[in-house]
Amino acid sequence: MANAIKLKKGLDIPVEGRAEARVVEAPPAERYALVPDDFHGIVPKVLVKPGDRVLIGTPLMCDKNRPEMLFVSPVSGEVEAVNRGERRKVLNITVKSDGKMEQSCTTCPEISTLDGQQVKAVLLERGLFMYIKQRPYDIIADPTVFPRDIFVTAWDSAPLAPDFDFVVKGREDDLQAGIDVLAKLTAGRVYLGVRAGSRLAVRGAEVVAFDGPHPAGNVGVQIHHIAPVSKGETVWTLSAFDLLVIGRYFRTGVLDFSRLVALTGSEVKAPHYVKTIWGAELSSIIGENLIPANYHRRYISGNVLTGTRLGEHDYLRAPHSQITVIPEGDDCHEFFGWAMPGFGKYSVSHSYFSWLRPGRRYCFDARLHGGERAIIMQGEYDKVLPMDILPEFLVKAVLAFDIDKMENLGIYEVAPEDFALCEFVDTSKLPLQAIMREGLDKLRKEMN
Amino acid sequence: MKTLRNYLDKIKPNFMPGGKWAMFRSVFEGFETFLYVPATTSRSGVHIHDSIDTKRTMSVVILALMPALLFGMYNVGYQHYLAIGELSAVGFWTIFFFGFLAVLPKIIVSYVVGLGIEFVVAQWRGHEIQEGFLVSGILIPLIVPVDTPLWMIAVATAFAVIFAKEVFGGTGMNIFNVALVTRAFLFFAYPSKMSGDEVFVRTADTFGLGAGRVVDTFTGATPLGQVATHSGGDLVLHNIVGEPLSTLDYFLGLIPGSIGETSMLAILLGAVVLLWTGIASWRVMLSVFVGGLAMGALASLFPSTVYPGSMLSPIDQICLGGFAFAAVFMATDPVTGARTRTGQYIYGFLIGVIAILIRVYNTGYPEGAMLAVLLMNVFAPLIDYFVVEGNIKRRLKRARKA
Numbered sequence: 001m002a003n004a005i006k007l008k009k010g011l012d013i014p015v016e017g018r019a020e021a022r023v024v025e026a027p028p029a030e031r032y033a034l035v036p037d038d039f040h041g042i043v044p045k046v047l048v049k050p051g052d053r054v055l056i057g058t059p060l061m062c063d064k065n066r067p068e069m070l071f072v073s074p075v076s077g078e079v080e081a082v083n084r085g086e087r088r089k090v091l092n093i094t095v096k097s098d099g100k101m102e103q104s105c106t107t108c109p110e111i112s113t114l115d116g117q118q119v120k121a122v123l124l125e126r127g128l129f130m131y132i133k134q135r136p137y138d139i140i141a142d143p144t145v146f147p148r149d150i151f152v153t154a155w156d157s158a159p160l161a162p163d164f165d166f167v168v169k170g171r172e173d174d175l176q177a178g179i180d181v182l183a184k185l186t187a188g189r190v191y192l193g194v195r196a197g198s199r200l201a202v203r204g205a206e207v208v209a210f211d212g213p214h215p216a217g218n219v220g221v222q223i224h225h226i227a228p229v230s231k232g233e234t235v236w237t238l239s240a241f242d243l244l245v246i247g248r249y250f251r252t253g254v255l256d257f258s259r260l261v262a263l264t265g266s267e268v269k270a271p272h273y274v275k276t277i278w279g280a281e282l283s284s285i286i287g288e289n290l291i292p293a294n295y296h297r298r299y300i301s302g303n304v305l306t307g308t309r310l311g312e313h314d315y316l317r318a319p320h321s322q323i324t325v326i327p328e329g330d331d332c333h334e335f336f337g338w339a340m341p342g343f344g345k346y347s348v349s350h351s352y353f354s355w356l357r358p359g360r361r362y363c364f365d366a367r368l369h370g371g372e373r374a375i376i377m378q379g380e381y382d383k384v385l386p387m388d389i390l391p392e393f394l395v396k397a398v399l400a401f402d403i404d405k406m407e408n409l410g411i412y413e414v415a416p417e418d419f420a421l422c423e424f425v426d427t428s429k430l431p432l433q434a435i436m437r438e439g440l441d442k443l444r445k446e447m448n
Numbered sequence: 449m450k451t452l453r454n455y456l457d458k459i460k461p462n463f464m465p466g467g468k469w470a471m472f473r474s475v476f477e478g479f480e481t482f483l484y485v486p487a488t489t490s491r492s493g494v495h496i497h498d499s500i501d502t503k504r505t506m507s508v509v510i511l512a513l514m515p516a517l518l519f520g521m522y523n524v525g526y527q528h529y530l531a532i533g534e535l536s537a538v539g540f541w542t543i544f545f546f547g548f549l550a551v552l553p554k555i556i557v558s559y560v561v562g563l564g565i566e567f568v569v570a571q572w573r574g575h576e577i578q579e580g581f582l583v584s585g586i587l588i589p590l591i592v593p594v595d596t597p598l599w600m601i602a603v604a605t606a607f608a609v610i611f612a613k614e615v616f617g618g619t620g621m622n623i624f625n626v627a628l629v630t631r632a633f634l635f636f637a638y639p640s641k642m643s644g645d646e647v648f649v650r651t652a653d654t655f656g657l658g659a660g661r662v663v664d665t666f667t668g669a670t671p672l673g674q675v676a677t678h679s680g681g682d683l684v685l686h687n688i689v690g691e692p693l694s695t696l697d698y699f700l701g702l703i704p705g706s707i708g709e710t711s712m713l714a715i716l717l718g719a720v721v722l723l724w725t726g727i728a729s730w731r732v733m734l735s736v737f738v739g740g741l742a743m744g745a746l747a748s749l750f751p752s753t754v755y756p757g758s759m760l761s762p763i764d765q766i767c768l769g770g771f772a773f774a775a776v777f778m779a780t781d782p783v784t785g786a787r788t789r790t791g792q793y794i795y796g797f798l799i800g801v802i803a804i805l806i807r808v809y810n811t812g813y814p815e816g817a818m819l820a821v822l823l824m825n826v827f828a829p830l831i832d833y834f835v836v837e838g839n840i841k842r843r844l845k846r847a848r849k850a
Contacts, residue, residue, distance in 0.1 A: 370501020
């Protein structure tokens with residue numbers, strides 16, 4: 001392995017509640033759900049009705065514009081409901097599990113006998129394509145495009161994120177098979193971004209080690225330092241957590257959506273890893289493992305920076321390998337909080353006296369700690385975005401929707417997640433990820 | 449605390465849309481968020497946030513200004529009692545109290561006028577009251593001579609807040625530093641009250657305190673004022689009763705000058721606070737000093753009696769006048785300065801150079817630091833433009849290579 005690429009900019013937020021390296025098998029959940037909103041860039045078309053019997057791998061919905069792209073059931077059972085919201089938007093499709101875990105099909109052709117198109121067809125048909133995203137726009141990849149390269153990140157550097165090196169233990173073959181599959185999909189290279197010091201070894205992909213604070217594990221940051229995306233190019237990106245599922249299917253012919261999920265956050269009594277299946281009900285994963293409380297809590301599928309906010313009776317979302325539970329903090333009125341010394345208030349600046357206690361971890365809650373303002377402070381975003389991109393100017397270009405400027409400043413290289421830390425440190429409390437998401441969506445509409 | 453919170457919660461509905469005092473909503477919210485950090489939680493995006501907000505940022509800056517303010521108060525008293533020859537007869541607290549009484553009305557006037565306008569505008573536009581003026585309001589009294597009439601401060605503050613800030617959209621949108629616009633307005637509208645020998649030392653009493661007759665040797669010229677009017681011979685600067693001054697005196701700051709600007713020591717204490725908390729850009733601050741020293745050194749290479757300022761050493765240059773204050777508190781204003789990292793070096797350096805350039809080679813203005821910052825405020829977007837273009841070019845080059 002070559003020398004690690006060292007990144008200085010960024011920030012590891014000291015959040016309390018890291019999962020210890022211990023796996024607990026979650027009890028099977030009663031219900032599993034597929035949420036179309038988790039897959040950005042598709043238009044859901046539901047293929048089942050309540051009462052339909054489904055097996056693992058039975059399509060639940062497809063993309064309206066690309067009907068060959070299927071999204072399948074992770075368990076066998078019966079479709080319970082197709083929940084819709086305003087203007088009949090599909091909120092989720094829930095499946096009541098029968099606990100039998102029956103497969104709809106248990107064969108898979110040998111990887112070496114397939115060409116790229118065939119591999120792609122298998123991925124689309126078996127509901128595995130949902131794991132592949134693309135830059136630009138950070139959406140579910142367009143299967144008709146041949147990507148320049150494929151980037152896999154095997155390091156989730158976000159706060160409290162699961163450790164891939166731990167998760168992959170015993171599944172190295174799945175990872176290798178996954179890499180072999182990806183190698184069929186591009187004429188370029190497959191890159192595997194790992195944490196410096198990781199012992200991951202694979203054939204057929206270039207392993208690039210990264211060193212530094214979050215967001216060094218973000219695939220966008222890794223692309224930027226390996227082979228940046230310019231206008232007109234498309235690359236595909238995946239998380240290695242998801243690649244394991246793809247690899248296992250091609251290796252064994254079994255669709256196994258089970259995964260290790262890190263149950264984290266300051267509200268969790270004993271944070272650890274849970275073996276479960278995506279879509280599982282939250283209660284099956286969390287169980288009784290929360291500290292007793294008489295205040296509101298925030299449940300997050302994913303990490304505290306980019307995760308999706310969940311209700312108390314929600315489901316583990318398909319793209320995530322982490323559940324975080326933190327206090328909501330909405331009942332917390334701090335008297336003159338902005339004027340107090342603030343020994344217990346984390347700030348990356350030294351404006352609260354918490355700098356007196358380095359190394360301490362904090363129980364963050366979901367409060368903004370201030371009102372929204374115009375951008376006032378300079379250089380805050382720069383410090384946490386390790387790319388040769390001027391984040392403040394890019395954000396302003398997006399707000400003004402000046403397409404030329406956005407292109408020039410690197411809009412095709414970034415995803416909303418790359419701006420998560422900027423949003424965290426922002427004194428002006430601007431919703432930067434939402435701004436970027438909207439900008440990318442508008443740009444995609446404009447360009448296509 | 450609980451009762452206050454309950455009371456606020458009880459009266460809150462009156463101020464919400466539809467309530468009977470809905471027109472005062474932003475005033476209510478201003479006070480509410482002043483008393484309690486808002487408990488709003490994130491709706492989209494990141495679920496946790498850094499504890500810092502604009503209120504905290506501004507409070508830190510005000511804290512950093514305290515050494516300069518307190519020293520300024522003491523110095524006002526010190527210069528007064530020195531002028532009337534009673535310095536040895538009065539104690540520390542009398543001196544300080546005299547200065548306190550002289551400065552406090554200025555702070556009150558600037559806050560009342562500035563915040564009053566902020567409140568009205570926030571109400572009118574229906575947005576939250578913004579904190580920007582909390583800092584401007586204390587900067588303004590610190591950069592004026594002690595004998596500036598209060599009504600002038602009121603007029604200038606109103607002008608600056610309305611025309612330098614609110615018309616551009618409020619805090620974060622202004623092109624020029626609000627406090628400096630106030631100073632510039634005063635300087636051009638009432639030049640006789642802003643410079644000369646009469647305004648930097650209070651010789652009269654303050655609210656009846658410290659009455660007395662000035663000593664015969666008294667002259668109220670600031671060191672830079674003396675430089676500007678110097679003609680021939682060795683340049684030796686004096687304090688207000690004719691004793692010679694050294695570099696240490698310039699550094700400590702017991703010399704006549706604008707209220708908060710005289711003491712390099714007090715200003716550097718503030719600088720430490722700003723840099724340690726990470727609120728101000730060290731790039732700007734450092735490069736202003738580097739620029740000033742460089743230009744000071746260049747000027748001192750060619751001493752000339754036509755431009756007596758060139759006879760000062762570079763160290764004296766940065767200790768005297770408003771240079772250090774401008775470097776630490778004015779140039780580092782993030783809103784009106786350069787916002788790119790490279791740009792900040794250029795921006796700061798040019799402020800330093802131009803400040804000394806004006807001071808030395810424009811004999812019409814004895815002091816150029818504040819004008820240099822205002823001038824560079826104009827150029828900050830241009831500097832950023834070129835830095836951003838550089839970034840764009842790098843990206844295009846990369847694309848062509850691939």
